[in-house]
Amino acid sequence: MVSCGGHPCRLPLAAPPGADVGFGFPWWVWLVTGLFAVLALYAAWDTRRQRTKVPRAEQVAELKKELRTGAPNARGHVRVTPGRFPALTTAEAERVANEVGFARQTHGTKGLWLFYREGTRPGSAESADVRGGPRLDELRQSTAARRMAEWSRARDGFDPLDEATLKAAEDGVHKLRAKRDRLVMGAALALMAGAFTMVAVGAAWLDGTLPHGFTTGSDWSAYVLGHVVAAGGLLLGGHWIRRGKQATRESRTRHQPVIAAYRDAVLAREAESDNRPDTGQG
Incomplete structure (x- = not known):
């Protein structure tokens, strides 16, 4: 017994040989975690390697399609991951975006390409408007825009310059975007809860404490x-991920073609204005 100021005191006992003094997880948990990390890194590398084989012209066309059909986020940005377009530099991507009426934000990008519709202010209250163009009454005054709208009516069966049609598409994009965000957040929480609980239950089974709990313990x-x-958690997380993807596909199929046709009309109006000769008299 050791004396502590004239009084006996107890020292902490050392752990017995072979005892687990770590975080309570057996070695196989760390092994499985490491394997998953290696597989994730390999999958990311292989995906980028496959993307580098895509011709540059196809990547340019895909980027234009992404900008034309992609709905802006809550701050008015169309977020694009540069790794999806390895054949394009940032400057080249910006030039491609300018061709379809988009500008690129140069600050606070965090490694992403953030594009916003020219004429809008990203991050402002107006960014909730996924149209990103002039008022319809101004757009209807353009001959090129009306011609583009007539072509859309003949091809797709809707008028992109009709206020009711455009408003329904805009509201649909917002609702499906909010639904997708909720599903993504719920899926992340469910998968985290399911994965951590699965590791704990698996460790208990291997340690032999789980069957003991069912037979004689009070913690069954x-x-x-x-x-x-x-x-x-795992099943629900997977289900919500599938529903989130379904919401994205539904938005692209039902609503975003209307927004894309409206933007085509805006581009036609801008091209008409650029090609119009200066009639000012000196």
Whole structure:
């Protein structure tokens, strides 16, 4: 017994040989985590390698399509990952965006390409307007815009210069975007809960404490709950991910063609204005 100021005191006992003094996870947990990390890195590398084989012309066309059909986020940006277009430099991507009426934000990008519709102010209250163009009454005065709208009516069966049609598409994009964001957040939380619980339950099974809890212990309800949370979190997370992808596809199919046709009319009006000769008298 060691004396502490004239009084006996106890020293902490050392861990017995072979005891786990780490974070409570067995070695196989760290091994599986490392394997998943290696597989994720390899998948990212292989995806980029495959993208480098895509011809530059196809990447330019894909970027234009992404800008024309992609709905801006809450701050008015169309977010593009540069890794999807390895054949294009940032300057080349900016030139491609200018051809379809977009400008690129140069600050606060965090490694992304942030494009916004020319004539809008990203980050302002007006960015909620996914149209990003002039008023319809101004657009209808353009012969080129009206011609583009007539072509859309004949091809797609809708009028991109009709206020009701455009407003319905705009509201649909906003609703599906909000739905997708909620599903993504819910899926992330569910997958995290399911994955952590699965690791804990798996460690308990391998350590032999889980069967003991079912037979003689008083914590069987906690183990049952652990199985339910692990299975439910993983299944629910996967289900919400699929629903989020479905919402994105639904938005691209139902609403974004109207927005894209409206932007085509805007581009036609801008091209008409650029080609119009100066009639000012000196």
